[in-house]
Amino acid sequence: MDSDEDDFVFYGTPIQREEDLTSRKKKAIAESSAQLRTLPPWKQEVRDEEGRRRFHGAFTGGYSAGYYNTVGSKEGWAPQSFTSSRKNRAEVRQQNILNFLDEDEKADLEGRFLGTSSQFDTFGFTAAEVARKEAEKEQKQRPSIIPGPVPDEIVLPATESVGVKLLLKMGWTRGRSIKDSHADALYDARRQARRAFLAFSSDDPKVKITGSEPIKDDSESFPEPPANEDIQSSKNTPVYVLNPKQDLYGLGFDPYKYAPEFREKKRPRLSSKVGSGYSKNFSSRDSLLGLKSGKSAPGFGIGALEELDAEDEDVYATGYEFEDTHVQEIEEPAKLSLEFQKKKDQKDQDNLPGFRVASNSDYKMERFEAPLIPKDFVPRHAFSGPLEINHKNHGIPPPDVPPPEDSNLKILIEGVANLVARCGKLYEDLSREKNQSNPLFSFLSGGTGHDYYARKLWEAHQKCIDQPKQHLDGKVPPGMKRLTAESRGQILGERPLERTSHDPSPSDVSTDVQLQFNLTDTFMKSAASISEIPYSEKPFKDDPAKQERFEQFLKEKYKGGLRSTSSSLAGDMSEAARARERLDFEAAAETIEKGKQGKGNKLLIPPSMDFIPGGVMQFTSGAAETKKDLQTEDLMGKMYPKREEFQWRPSSLLCKRFDLIDPYVGKPTPAPRIRSKIDTLIFTSDSVKSNKVEKPIAVKQDISHVQETANQDISESIAEVDVEVENIERPVDLYKAIFSDDSDDEGEELNVKKTENQEKKAEVANTALSRLIAGDFLESLGKELGLEVPPDMPYPAQISRNAVLQKEIINENARSGNLMAENNSEMSQNHGLPNDQDIAHESGPSKVDAIYGNILESGSTKPKGSIISNSKLSRSNRENGDDDRKLKSPVTSHRDYSSSLSSEEERKRKRSRHHRHRRHDAGSDSSSDDERDHHSSRSKGRKKGSSHEKSRGSRKHSKHHKHRRHESPSRSSHHSMEKDDTHPRKEKRRM
Amino acid sequence: MSVEDLPRKESNVLKEHDGAVLGVRFNGDGNYILSCGKDRTIRLWNPHRGIHIKTYKSHGREVRDVHVTPDNSKLCSCGGDRQVFYWDVATGRVIRKFRGHDGEVNAVKFNEYSSVVVSAGYDQSLRAWDCRSHSTEPIQIIDTFADSVMSVCLTKTEIIGGSVDGTVRTFDIRNGRETSDSLGQPVNCISMSNDGNCILAGCLDSTLRLLDRSTGELLQEYKGHTNKSYKLDCCLTNNDAYVTGGSEDGYIYFWDLVDASVVSRFRAHTSVVTSVSYHPKENCMVTASVDGTIRVWKT
Structure with missing residues (x-):
């Protein structure tokens, strides 16, 4: 105010406005009055009573203000996060005014709740409330034995109302009833209390106070039956029995009001049966009783109706319409409802009071024995009318x-005849009826070809009766033929596919018949097979018991489905013997089937031709083979195809997009699968071979390349060498300590062992090279990781040399910045690659290693130049590796769509790739195939190295090499050879 | 269908591609074909009338595979530029580019609802990309393959990939199982039979192999053609009666499905036949070749 006055000129007395005098402002002003006076108005702040800033200007408030003292979280007023899924439905949360109030507002509100002070607490309600709160508080403080809020619900502190106290003072004792004179006086009071109590208990809907309440004596609205009189005497005591509400009635509804005996009955059952299914039965039973009692009981639950002093309506009557569904639950329900009396029959505890156990019951459980299947029963369906036609014919x-x-027509007739013979006369009648209008079927009703049909029918019957094999005219019906093809396909493991041209009879009609044939074949085959076995084939003739088992087996096999494992026939056999025999049977059955179909025209298979002991032995020898193996046995030598199964976890989003339910929903991610080593080694031999062949050529190519790209490649090559270093060896222990990745190590360990010797040599070289880049970073890294880093004392000379070199390299880097950038980007792209077992890898390291060894040696004599050249060499060598990989096997080479893969072309391509480098440097953005090739090869090469961050990995490695190299002074002959190679190259370069 | 019904008569030659045509595919109803090739373009044709309809240019390298949604509204393509492109057919614009493969992408397919593109890459992985959201990250990377994945097939619930490591791997999304059928030979191309029960796998030992999908059994081998170094397509005819595939000598072969006999072979192109696609309903087939032509064959 004062400051305002400073700024403006006022006339007259300012009116003191009401709103300016709100307490908060006053306070705030008072608090900071001293400050305010000194500050100009634009620096004054409005604060609330707690000194918090409540108003924020656009320029002074903003983000932090909102966060720090208004909103309470960085995100501001975050809306309630809504999550809902198929499994986890969003819950509807009951919102309450209290959810939206601040703490202080709640505190304010606290004072507004009305309550009776204990002084006037006539009915003890407030006292009860207070006591409850007290108990709650207490309970919060002490740890309860039973965790959770349970004790609070069970134990309710009982308080005595003033009324009770008064009564007690008047000489009333607990347990005595208050007679009518009292009842009238107490009625209203109790009613009030009840209502109040209801309000209280509605906070806690789970808790229901039932039963022995003092309400019982309000005779005005609910005339008590006289019989209840003596019970009442004990009901004046307020006994708080808390029953968890388990039923479906309204709150306070008591179905046992007029039948307290049932309550007693129900309790033990309740405690014994706490099943999910029970509640339903229970409720239905109760509902029945509730209805029988005529009226709903008075209680807390019917508040509104209670007010009417009239008879209560049965508000619950409509709720139970499923009354009859669980009659079984109730012992004699009909009687129960009809003649319930207040007779107390306490003799029998198991019975309801007033009931006796019936001496003779109408109800009897009737059980029927399963029908006995006649021994000679053939499990096949026969149409009703077949037999007479049989006899007739x-x-x-x-x-x-x-x-x-x-x-x-002929085919049709034959087909129909066959069908009729097999399916019975009914079929004939049916088809006659159906095809009455069709002239083609006139033979059925005596038209053309009827005679032929009759003959055919007879023949078919003969076949059916005797043996289907015996075709009098030696003709195989088309159905049979088809069966042959099918089963042959089955034997060969083929999948039956529809071939339209397969049909021998092209006309439409006959295809129809054909189809029907197939149908019946499918259904009748089993029967035919079973029935004919006993007559014709007895592969185990010499052993009747076995033969019997075999027949049993066949029967089961063709019946399908129920296969009795506990065959009484083979009861005394051991498990293994049974299994072997089973295989025998399978094989024998297979052969029978084959023979049957293959030699369809033969009158009879010579009995037990294939199954004389020798034949059986043949099958036994191959006992390990199951039926399926028989089919694939010709492939066994190749061992392909081989099927393996693994767990695989699709991402949940993928499942969603495919509209499938995630099979792993809610489950933790499965452990990464360990790859089998066989996968790694599949192409190893190929790759090794091709490496050897291709190397000389590739080396030559690279020499030319080296010459061409003398300057620019230095930095690049060093960078790439770096990459290569990490490919070469993976110091297993250190590496593992940092990245324990199974799949990496597994592949690598092999390599490490194989190339141990060369590795040691190469380590020396690697150290020198990689240290150029690594610098001191490694040591700090080592320290960070808590690993012991050996001092590199023994190599002071190298370090100094490196220092010089590093300078130079930096210069080079600056010059070829573009190039570097390109490389880096490419590298970084490749780092994330899966580091799989790699084929070419094995050969790669050894070669490169050897050259590295060389590098060191030459480096010691001619420090500057040699290192440059060495790096170049290593680069070229690396490319060799790449090329080798390309040609290692057909595997990779096909990726080139472009051209054939003769080595000449390969060379050409390589050359062009080198050209590309120059072009690239010149800035031309060509996207030729060569470029692509180069990219791919390079990326391939690197990808094999490591899936981890390059710089870290490589540096660590180099460090590791550093302290390992002491032990590896010797060099192999391979290395010396490589060394020889390098010299001419160097010469060339200088020229 | 008898042997006479095999599409062996040349009905059209489509010459627009500069350089090798690497893939040719019928659309869902067989009225159009899409081709892609080394000239970095995707071309839409009407093969029955021999008309070139549209060219889709955006790829930076050769295009290796293309697939169209059943409603013909979207395309996906992939190639040497390591990206999967998601196109709008009508406008010819790229809706999205999915980057993430660390090598060339060999094959792409839409799923049934066209909501996911699955791509198979030289980086030994299968990646599933989401077309519904704007995310360009793959929703799933399957990297259990040990070598370049050459081909991919999708069913309603499965992703099937064929790889140079000699395996055909079936990833069942519903069961969360991976089934690996090792054939011992690099798998170039896989193709589902129309009944969905079999997989035809073109291997680099000049053999096509027919696998039972449920059991993993080898049902039949088809030999006679040459396929040793190129990615050649193979497929079954629309009634599953014959197996067809190109050869590196420019021939097209037809085998009987059941007895694996060569029922027909004829010289179709002057150079390697890279891709074949059979009409979904009619007796019609298109073939593409390194010689830069696409030929339409009818009976």
Whole structure:
């Protein structure tokens, strides 16, 4: 105010406005009055009573203000996060005014709740409340034995109301009833108390106070039955029995009001049966009783209706319409409802009071024995009318008639005859009825070809009766033929695929018949196979018991489905013997089947031709093979295809996009699968070979390349050498200590062992090179990781040399910045690659190692130049590796769509790749195939190295090499050879 | 269908591609074909009338595979530029580019609902990309392969990939199982039978192998053609009666599915036949070759 006055000129007396005098402002002003006076108005702040800033200007408040003293979280007023999924539905949360109030507001509100002070607490309600709160508080403080809020619900502190106290003072004792005179006086009071109590208990809907309440004596609204009189006497005591509400009634509804005996009955059952299914039964039973009692009981639950002093309506009557569904639960429900009396029959505890156990019950559980299947029962469905036709045809064989000229008709007739023979007369009738209008089927009703049909039918019957094998005319019906193809396919492991051209009879009609044939074949095959076995094939003739088992087996096999494992026939056999025999049977059955179909035209398979002991032995020898193995046995030598199964976890989003339910929903991620080493080694031999062949050529190519790109490549090559270093050896222990990645190590360990010797040599060289880049970083890293880093004391000379070199390299780097950048980007792209077992890898390291060894040696004599050249060499060598990889096997080479893969072309491509480098430097953005090739090869090469961050990995390695190199002074012959190679190259370069 | 019904008569030659055509695919109803090639373009054709309809240019390197959604509204393609492109067919614009493969991408396919593109890469991985969201990150990377993945097939619930490591791996999303069928030979191309029960795998030992998907059994081997160094396509005819595939000598072969006999072979191109695609309903086939032509074959 004062400051305002400073700024403006006022006339008259300013009116003191009401709103300016709000307490908060006053306070705030008072608090900071001293400050305010001294500050100009634009620096004054409005604060609330607690000294917090409540108003924020656009320029002074903003983000932090909102966060620090208004909102309470960085995100501001974060809306309630809504999550809902198929499994986890969003819950509807009951919101309450209290959810939206601040603490201080709640505190304010606290004072507004009305309550009776204990002084006027006539009915003890407030006292109870207070006591409850007290107990709650207490309970919070001490750890409860039973965790959770349970004790609070169970134990309710009982308080005595003033009324009770008064009564007690008047000489009333607990347990005595208050007679009518009292009842009237108490009625209203109790009612009030009840209502108040109801309000209280509604906070806690789970808790229900039932039963022995003092309400019982309000005779005005609920005239007590006289019988209850003596019970009442004990009911005046407020006994708080808390029953968890487990039923579906309204709060306070008591179905046992008029039948307290049932409550007693129910309790033990409740405690014994706490199942999910029970509640339903229980409720239905109770509902029945509740209805029988006529009216709903008075209680807390019917508050509104209670007010009417009239008879209560049965508000619950409609709720139970499923009354009848669980009649079984109730012992004699009908009687119960009809003649319930207040007779107390305490003799029998198990019975309901007032009931006796019936001496004779109408109800009897009827159980029927499963029908006995006759021994000779053949499990196949027969149409009702087949037999008579059989007999009829048995007697008079119709004369042999020449078939009709129309071949279609002939086929049709034969087909129908076969069908009818197998399926019975009913089928004939059916098809006659169906095809009445069709002239083609006129033979059924005596038209053309009827004679032929009759003959065919008879023949078919003969076949059916005797053996389907015996075709009198030696003709195989089309159905049989098809069966043959099918089963052959089965034997060969083929999948039956529809071939339209397969049909021998192209006409439409016959295909129809054909289809029907197939159908019946499918259904009838089993029957035919079983029935014919006993007659024809007895592969185990010499052993009747075995033969019997075999037949049993066949029967089961063709019946499908139920296969009795506990065959009584083979009861005394051992498990292994049974298994072997089973295989025998399988094989024998297979052969029988084959023979049957293969030699369809033969009258009879010579009995037990294939199954004389020798034949059986043949099968036994191959006992390990199951039926399926028989099919694939010709492939066994190749061992392919080989099927393996693994766990695989699809991401949940993928499942969602495929509209499938995530099979792993809610489960932790499975452990990464360990790759089998066989995978790694599949192409190893190839790659090694091709490496050897290709190397000389590649080296030559690279020499030219080295010459061409003398300057620019230095930095690049060093960078790449760096990459290569990490490819070469992986110091297993250190590496593992840092990145324990199974799949990496597994592949690498092999390599490490193999190339141990060369590795040691190469380590020396690697150290020198990688230290150029690594510098001191390694040591700090080592320290960070808590690993012992050996001092590099023994190599002072090298370090100094390195220092010089590093300078130079820096210069080079600056010059070829672009190039570097390109490389880096490429490298970084490749680091994330899966570091899989790699084929070419094995050969790669050894070669490169050797050259590295060389590098060191030459480096010691001619420090500057040699290192440059060495790095170049190593680069070229690395490229060799890449090329080798390319050609290691057909595997990689096909990726080149472009051209054939003769070595000449390969060379050409390589050359062009080198050209590309120059082009690239010149800034031309060509995207030729060569470039692509180069990219791919390079990336391939690196990818094999490591999946981890390059710089870290490589530096660590180099460090590791450093302290290992003491032990590896010797060099192999391979290395010396490589050394020789390098000299001419160097010469060339100088020229 | 008899042997006479095999599409052996040349009905159209489509010459627009400069350089090798690497892939040719019928669309869902067989009215159009899409081709892609070394000239970095994807081309849309009407093979029945021999009309070139549209060219899709955006790839930076050769395009190796292309697939179109069943409703013909979107395309996906992949190639040497390590990206998977998601195109709008009508406008010819790239809707999204999925980067992440660390090598060339060999094959792409849409899933049934066109919501996911699955790509198979030289980086030994299969990646599933989400077309619905704007995320360009793969929603799943399958990297259990030990070598370049050459081909991919999708069913309603499965992702099937064929790899140079000699395996055909089936990833069942519903069961969370991976089934690996090792054939022992680099797998170039996989193709589902129309009944969905079999997989035809073109291997680099000049053999096509027919696998039972449920059991992993080798049902049949088809030999006679040459396929030793190129990625050649193979497929079954639309009634699953014959197996067809190109050869590196420019021939097209037809085998009987059941007895594996060569029922027909004829010289179709002057150079390697890279891709074949069979019409979904009619007796019609298109082939693409390194010689830069696409030929349409009818009976």
